[in-house]
Amino acid sequence: MERYSLNEIEASARKAARGAGMSWGLAEEAGKATRWLAARGLPNVCLLLSLLKINDGKVYSELRPQSLDLDIWNTPNGPLCPVISGSALNDFADRLLDGHEIVLESVTSPALILPILGRAAKAIGKGFSVSWFSGSGGAVKIIITPDVLYLEQGSVEDLGIELAERVTVTGILSDLSNLRAEKSGTGTIIERVVQGVPLSSENWNDLQFFAARTYVPATEESRLKGAGAGLSDND
Structure with a gap:
């Protein structure tokens, strides 16, 4: 296991997402989401690679919700x-806070939604409840507030599932200012981790594999215009 900085994780995740076919905007979101999870010691690069x-x-563009007018x-x-769906949930945060519940049917790497909702919670000063069930992992429930990430049900390992059959997102209207004190001793409060992020060589190499697709192959013209001797050998 090698350790990588959050900047390295974000930059490589962004390039890998772009190389895998995401637009630059979605790739930016994917990079930020991967960094957000890594900073809290949660499954991160493995989730992005699964996606x-x-x-x-x-x-x-064919992996986005078919209709945003419905609550399913x-x-x-x-x-x-999850990156497209999370961005859409961010846009519909007001609908959620009006008491609506939005259900997402079948989501790859669902934990990648959490960072986007985390930023939304900070922006609007409200919270969200996110839950899902997978046949292999069981039930998970997370509460996201502007200041606290609380794993109410399930384990950190459960956040690393590759596919959730249903993800339910609900806005929380109640006061969450005392959540940290109220939940002390129950569930798991996820704190931000500041040290480097451990990553296997396999995961790092897989990131670079996707990232390499963004590189333009060298041509004779580009070599001639670039630094150095071009096609001549002056050594």
């Missing part, structure tokens, strides 16, 4: 992309 491998060769989101083209 990129499952969707490799697919068109990301799905797509006929396979599992929803």
